[in-house]
Amino acid sequence: MGARSGGPSSGAGRSGGLPGLTSHRPTQEILTVEAEPGLVVEDATGSFCGAVIRADVREVVLEDAAGRRRLFPMKPASFLFEGRLATLTPPRPRESPEQQRSASGSVRGDDRRAKVASPHRIWVEGVHDAAIVERVWGHDLRVEGVVVEPLHGADVLVEAAHEFGPGPDRKLGVLVDHLVTGSKETRIAEGLRRDLGPASEHVLVLGHPYVDIWEAVKPAAVGIREWPTVPRGIEWKKGVCAALGWGDERDGARRVLGAVSTWNDLQTPLITAMEQLIDFVTT
The missing domain is CATH 3.40.1360 (Dna Topoisomerase Vi A Subunit; Chain: A, domain 2)
Incomplete structure (x- = not known):
C-alpha cells in the first residue's frame, strides 16, 4: 500500500496529533542575555545563584556570595535572569577595553x-x-x-x-x-x-x-516607587517580600541583586x- 495522507488519525492539517485538539505551546518568552562578568543569574533548577566569572561558547562559571564557584554548560533556556527564563550568550569583545x-x-x-x-x-x-x-x-x-x-x-x-x-x-x-x-x-x-x-x-x-x-x-532600580515600611517585630526582608508580592526572601534577593x-x-x-x-x- 502507498503512504496514507490526510486521514483522520494522521493529524495532517492540524496543530496537534489528535483530531479536535490543538496544541498548547509555552508562551513564556525566553530572554537572551549576554554573560558579562558580574552578571547575576541563577541556574534554571534554582539550586545555585551567582555572578558570572567567565563565559565562552561552551560553558559559564558562576560564583556565589560565599565565594563558591560552579561550572554550567551554555545550554539554551538553562538560567534565570531577574526571575525569567534566559539563554546566556558569550560576552562580545569590546573595541576599546x-x-x-x-x-x-x-x-x-x-x-x-x-x-x-x-x-x-x-x-x-x-x-x-x-x-x-x-x-x-x-x-x-x-x-x-x-x-x-x-x-x-x-x-x-x-x-x-x-x-x-x-x-x-x-x-x-x-x-x-x-x-x-x-x-x-x-x-x-x-x-x-x-x-x-x-x-x-x-x-x-x-x-x-x-x-x-x-x-x-534605589527603588526605581527595582521597579518600585518606594521601599515599604515594615512594622516592628517582623523580619524586614520577609515583610518587604510580603508587602511587594515578591514571594519568599530568595525571590526578593534575585530581584534586588539582578537590579x-x-x-x-x-x-x-x-x-x-x-x-x-x-x-x-x-x-
Whole structure:
C-alpha cells in the first residue's frame, strides 16, 4: 500500500496529533542575555545563584556570595535572569577595553591585573551585602587584592575582630547596616573601639542609615516607587517580600541583586561608605 495522507488519525492539517485538539505551546518568552562578568543569574533548577566569572561558547562559571564557584554548560533556556527564563550568550569583545569603566565608575584597564589577596579585609554583614559589593566594586577590589567577607550579622563583630588581630599591615574595614544614633549596630561599633584599644586605629567601621542593604538600592532600580515600611517585630526582608508580592526572601534577593549593575543603582550613603573603606584598607 502507498503512504496514507490526510486521514483522520494522521493529524495532517492540524496543530496537534489528535483530531479536535490543538496544541498548547509555552508562551513564556525566553530572554537572551549576554554573560558579562558580574552578571547575576541563577541556574534554571534554582539550586545555585551567582555572578558570572567567565563565559565562552561552551560553558559559564558562576560564583556565589560565599565565594563558591560552579561550572554550567551554555545550554539554551538553562538560567534565570531577574526571575525569567534566559539563554546566556558569550560576552562580545569590546573595541576599546582601556576606556571601559567598572561598575563603580573607575577606569578599567587591561594593564591592571588582579593582585594576590592582601592581608587587609573588608567585612560586610551578610551574603546579600557581599553580592552587591561584588557587583559594583568587584573589579576595584580585585585590582587592589582586597577580599570582602560576610560576617553573618553584626553581633559577632567584636569577637571576630579580636580573632582577626588588626595591625598596621593588617587593616580591617567593616560595613554595617543601620548605623544611626542609638541603633544596635552603633553600640556594637562603639564597643569595638573600646575593646580593641590601640589596635582600633587599624579598624574603620562605617555604614549607611538603611535597615538592610536592600533598602540602599534605589527603588526605581527595582521597579518600585518606594521601599515599604515594615512594622516592628517582623523580619524586614520577609515583610518587604510580603508587602511587594515578591514571594519568599530568595525571590526578593534575585530581584534586588539582578537590579544592581552600577553605582548609579545605589543610594549615596552606601557608595560613600564603601569608597572610604576601600581607601582605608589600601593606603
